[in-house]
Amino acid sequence: NAGVTQTPKFRILKIGQSMTLQCTQDMNHNYMYWYRQDPGMGLKLIYYSVGAGITDKGEVPNGYNVSRSTTEDFPLRLELAAPSQTSVYFCASSSQTGGSGYTFGSGTRLTVV
Amino acid sequence: DQQVKQNSPSLSVQEGRISILNCDYTNSMFDYFLWYKKYPAEGPTFLISISSIKDKNEDGRFTVFLNKSAKHLSLHIVPSQPGDSAVYFCAASQLNTDKLIFGTGTRLQVFP
Numbered sequence: 001n002a003g004v005t006q007t008p009k010f011r012i013l014k015i016g017q018s019m020t021l022q023c024t025q026d027m028n029h030n031y032m033y034w035y036r037q038d039p040g041m042g043l044k045l046i047y048y049s050v051g052a053g054i055t056d057k058g059e060v061p062n063g064y065n066v067s068r069s070t071t072e073d074f075p076l077r078l079e080l081a082a083p084s085q086t087s088v089y090f091c092a093s094s095s096q097t098g099g100s101g102y103t104f105g106s107g108t109r110l111t112v113v
Numbered sequence: 114d115q116q117v118k119q120n121s122p123s124l125s126v127q128e129g130r131i132s133i134l135n136c137d138y139t140n141s142m143f144d145y146f147l148w149y150k151k152y153p154a155e156g157p158t159f160l161i162s163i164s165s166i167k168d169k170n171e172d173g174r175f176t177v178f179l180n181k182s183a184k185h186l187s188l189h190i191v192p193s194q195p196g197d198s199a200v201y202f203c204a205a206s207q208l209n210t211d212k213l214i215f216g217t218g219t220r221l222q223v224f225p
Contacts, residue, residue, distance in 0.1 A: 004156070031211050040122070042202065042217040043157075050211070058212065090156050094211060101147060102213065104156030 002026050006091050006105035013081040013112045021076040021108050023091030031094045032074040033102065034058075034066065036087040043090065049074055081112045116140045117205050119216035126223050132190040134219050136203030139184065143205040147213065148177060148188045151200045160201075161188070193223045 007022045025032065030051045035043040035058075045058030049068040063085060065077040074093075078085060088109050092102040118137045126132045136146075144165040149157035163170040163177045163186070170177050176189045190197055203216040 033212075035215075040217060042117075042119075043215040045212055045214075048212060092156070096211070101159030101162065102157075104158070106154070106156045 004091055004093055004103050004105035006089075006108050008108060009106070010109045011111070013078075013110065015081060015083065015112060017081050018077070018079050019081070019110075021078070021089055021091075021110075023074045023076065023105060024072050025074075025091075025093040025103070026072065027093060027095070027103065028071060029093035029095045029103070030071065031096075032068065033092045033094075034064070034074070034076045035090045035092065036060065037090060037107075038087050046076065046089075078110075083112050086110060086112045115217070116143075117203055117214050117216040119201075119203055119219050121219050122217070123220040123222070126193045126221065128195055128223055128225050129192045132188075132193045132197065132221055132223065134188040134190075134201050134203075134221065136186045136188075136216055137184060138186075138205050140205070140207070140214075141184070142207045143214075144208045145206045146177070146179060146186050147204045147206075148175075149202040149204060149215075150197075151202065151218070157202055190221075193221075195223050195225065197221060198223050 004025045033048045034046040044060045047066040049055045091105045094102045147162040148160040150160045151157040179186045200218045202218045204213040
């Protein structure tokens with residue numbers, strides 16, 4: 001069972017470059033999320049989606065964009081990377097509302113230099 | 114404004130003893146609370162949850178207690194094992210949303 005798959009696992013970007021973090025889930029979950037984890041700061045919600053074609057902003061959306069063209073995929077786009085975007089990024093999915101447990105991917109560690 | 118707070122960044126416990134991890138929240142609209150466990154270089158994994166209509170939920174060695182009047186929950190691990198060494202995140206959600214708000218985490222170390 002693959003669950004939630006994130007690629008790449010590591011990436012170094014230069015300031016001003018762009019990249020897409022990929023996230024795919026094979027559990028047919030409607031809900032998908034992108035979080036970032038900064039040291040000592042817990043996980044902050046960037047964007048989320050309640051189904052294909054529907055996305056919405058979380059707590060820290062600035063500098064990011066998302067799309068949800070299929071149930072399986074939820075890529076996160078960074079435009080004009082900045083050092084403040086150095087973080088570990090986690091994608092997650094869930095099947096229903098009500099605080100059901102999320103399934104997380106293993107994360108992408110991004111460094112912007 | 115941090116709606117979910119874990120005030121202890123770290124905890125060290127001897128193997129076989131009880132580990133108690135604490136979490137406080139400020140939003141009285143939260144109605145579901147969860148604990149996640151995270152090992153280095155891995156994503157968080159769901160551990161145990163509790164609805165606001167309950168005050169206790171048990172799953173094997175793990176028990177979560179909820180005190181709504183104090184806006185406080187705790188995770189008890191008994192007995193603690195070295196494999197429990199990880200970062201534990203408390204999270205909360207509000208009715209009719211599926212957005213989890215996470216605390217900052219507590220690093221638990223269980224030593225022999």
